[in-house]
Amino acid sequence: MNQRILKFTSWAILLSMFISHADSYDPLDPFGNVTIKWDVISWTADGYVALVTMFNFQMYRHFMSPGWTMTWGWAKKEVIWSMVGAQTTEQGDCSKFKGNVPHCCKRVPTVVDLLPGVPYNQQIANCCKGGVVASWGQDPGSAVSAFQVSVGLSGTTNKTVKLPTNFTLLGPGPGYTCGPAKVVPSTVYLTPDRRRKTQALMTWNVTCTYSQLLVSRHPSCCVSLSSFYNETITPCPKCSCGCHNKKDCIKPDSNKLKMRGINTPKKDNTPLLQCTHHMCPIRVHWHVKVNYKDYWRVKIAITNFNYRMNFTQWTLVAQHPNLNNVTQVFSFDYKPIVPYQSINDTAMFYGMKFYNDLLMEAGESGNVQTEILLKKDKDVFTFKQGWAFPRKIYFNGDECMLPPPDAYPILPNAAHQNFTPFSRFAAFLVLIVVTVSHFL
Numbered sequence: 001m002n003q004r005i006l007k008f009t010s011w012a013i014l015l016s017m018f019i020s021h022a023d024s025y026d027p028l029d030p031f032g033n034v035t036i037k038w039d040v041i042s043w044t045a046d047g048y049v050a051l052v053t054m055f056n057f058q059m060y061r062h063f064m065s066p067g068w069t070m071t072w073g074w075a076k077k078e079v080i081w082s083m084v085g086a087q088t089t090e091q092g093d094c095s096k097f098k099g100n101v102p103h104c105c106k107r108v109p110t111v112v113d114l115l116p117g118v119p120y121n122q123q124i125a126n127c128c129k130g131g132v133v134a135s136w137g138q139d140p141g142s143a144v145s146a147f148q149v150s151v152g153l154s155g156t157t158n159k160t161v162k163l164p165t166n167f168t169l170l171g172p173g174p175g176y177t178c179g180p181a182k183v184v185p186s187t188v189y190l191t192p193d194r195r196r197k198t199q200a201l202m203t204w205n206v207t208c209t210y211s212q213l214l215v216s217r218h219p220s221c222c223v224s225l226s227s228f229y230n231e232t233i234t235p236c237p238k239c240s241c242g243c244h245n246k247k248d249c250i251k252p253d254s255n256k257l258k259m260r261g262i263n264t265p266k267k268d269n270t271p272l273l274q275c276t277h278h279m280c281p282i283r284v285h286w287h288v289k290v291n292y293k294d295y296w297r298v299k300i301a302i303t304n305f306n307y308r309m310n311f312t313q314w315t316l317v318a319q320h321p322n323l324n325n326v327t328q329v330f331s332f333d334y335k336p337i338v339p340y341q342s343i344n345d346t347a348m349f350y351g352m353k354f355y356n357d358l359l360m361e362a363g364e365s366g367n368v369q370t371e372i373l374l375k376k377d378k379d380v381f382t383f384k385q386g387w388a389f390p391r392k393i394y395f396n397g398d399e400c401m402l403p404p405p406d407a408y409p410i411l412p413n414a415a416h417q418n419f420t421p422f423s424r425f426a427a428f429l430v431l432i433v434v435t436v437s438h439f440l
């Protein structure tokens, strides 16, 4: 390879790494975002009433209990007179007001969803789910959250109103970065009889994207591998999720587990982990189970090692070249994800409602499993060189750490085949593809 190409390539690789970090770009969900839309539905004597709707356009990342928290900064001295379907966590100092007291006078209000079961007069459509919002891939109908806000001491026309700034979103932890509010064409509503259209007086959108790197330096899950053709189980890499919390972990036979309240979730979701060499709250095990003539079968098991967390509406995403020929999926729901029309190698799995959509806290019931039947494509199918193992695994939208390729179980007759150079070459190819795709 000549010097200039080499230089360009290494520069491009560096650049692509930088871009993907800064951009929070997820190659398996390249358009994933959360859009917050404000529709001004009426102007009032001193401000406006807006319907705020949050759309979770992410294919496989949802907002788990205790749900989302949204903040913004008012551009002027706005107050919130009232809210329906959500509330601010603090009222702030409203001592200037006599008689009618606002719901919130803070410069930066912190808004949370109401809990299910509040009185009907405090509800609007898509509100009051305790901030829990499904992912778009799992259930678009539940991937929306909404509230209504009545704003005072603000502009009262579309020329004088100032857009809120500095949006932040917690889901429930960190990870989201929101852009500025932008005025967009007004939302058009169809009346229930579908015979008349009305429209918002003004609409602005805010787009937020997720980056795992903002959450932690470490992954939050890991992958272990095994196969019928080799009895070696390739474990999760040691300290996959960082061993910083090792001193607080609990052995599965510890007496502490009999203490009352040990499983009570903490408000900030801090985990209480079972001691493992990987120290991950979640392990995904991929087992190549059976080889048939035209098909092969994979078993996937997800294990929860966190004593303080039930994962509701969990999602698993896997990338493997044979996922374009899924024949049958047992006991999980399944959906192909095809972000690029030409490549069909990614699948999303999630629990069946009321059956296994709840991944229970660590312990005997803290696991869910599936088996997948895949049709072989004779031209590419092989058990060699770890081909049967996944390229990527995500749990709840976070990428899990895979073992290094040279630790994969290998075919006995290929035991002496040295495939490290191959995997290096493959990694190099992948980098080139990633780099090139960034320039497209």
Ligand SMILES: *[C@@H]1O[C@H](CO)[C@@H](O)[C@H](O)[C@H]1NC(C)=O
Pocket (backbone or CB within 6 Å): 031, 032, 033, 034, 035, 057, 207
């Ligand atoms: C957000 O996601 C939606 C749905 O995938 C997409 O149409 C829209 O373009 C995205 N917005 C941005 C700013 O990426």
Ligand SMILES: *[C@@H]1O[C@H](CO)[C@@H](O)[C@H](O)[C@H]1NC(C)=O
Pocket (backbone or CB within 6 Å): 072, 073, 074, 075, 108, 165, 166
């Ligand atoms: C928004 O953030 C900028 C930069 O952090 C800060 O200077 C500004 O005061 C903030 N505005 C509001 C209204 O909070």
Ligand SMILES: *[C@@H]1O[C@H](CO)[C@@H](O)[C@H](O)[C@H]1NC(C)=O
Pocket (backbone or CB within 6 Å): 035, 037, 055, 184, 185, 204, 205
């Ligand atoms: C604003 O957000 C809404 C809801 O997600 C979307 O339908 C609309 O296309 C967005 N507008 C623009 C200009 O992005």
Ligand SMILES: *[C@@H]1O[C@H](CO)[C@@H](O)[C@H](O)[C@H]1NC(C)=O
Pocket (backbone or CB within 6 Å): 158, 159, 183, 201, 202, 203
């Ligand atoms: C503001 O309102 C006027 C009419 O009242 C309308 O013509 C104009 O398009 C609106 N501008 C925006 C940004 O919505």
Ligand SMILES: *[C@@H]1O[C@H](CO)[C@@H](O)[C@H](O)[C@H]1NC(C)=O
Pocket (backbone or CB within 6 Å): 263, 264, 265, 307, 308, 309, 310, 360, 361
């Ligand atoms: C998990 O769910 C079960 C059944 O609903 C409940 O008994 C248990 O307390 C929950 N555990 C945690 C950690 O929330």
Ligand SMILES: *[C@@H]1O[C@H](CO)[C@@H](O)[C@H](O)[C@H]1NC(C)=O
Pocket (backbone or CB within 6 Å): 323, 324, 325, 326, 327, 336, 338, 344
């Ligand atoms: C992708 O593969 C799945 C599983 O075989 C199939 O159901 C789906 O139709 C494929 N989608 C496309 C766009 O090829």
Ligand SMILES: *[C@@H]1O[C@H](CO)[C@@H](O)[C@H](O)[C@H]1NC(C)=O
Pocket (backbone or CB within 6 Å): 324, 325, 344, 375, 376, 377, 378
């Ligand atoms: C696998 O799927 C691809 C695309 O979905 C299709 O073109 C191909 O024929 C399938 N192969 C087999 C062996 O069914």
Ligand SMILES: *[C@@H]1O[C@H](CO)[C@@H](O)[C@H](O)[C@H]1NC(C)=O
Pocket (backbone or CB within 6 Å): 230, 231, 232, 406, 407, 408, 409, 410, 411, 412, 413, 415
């Ligand atoms: C099974 O795989 C391991 C790990 O790659 C390898 O060291 C071992 O030799 C393999 N066993 C057989 C019987 O080939």
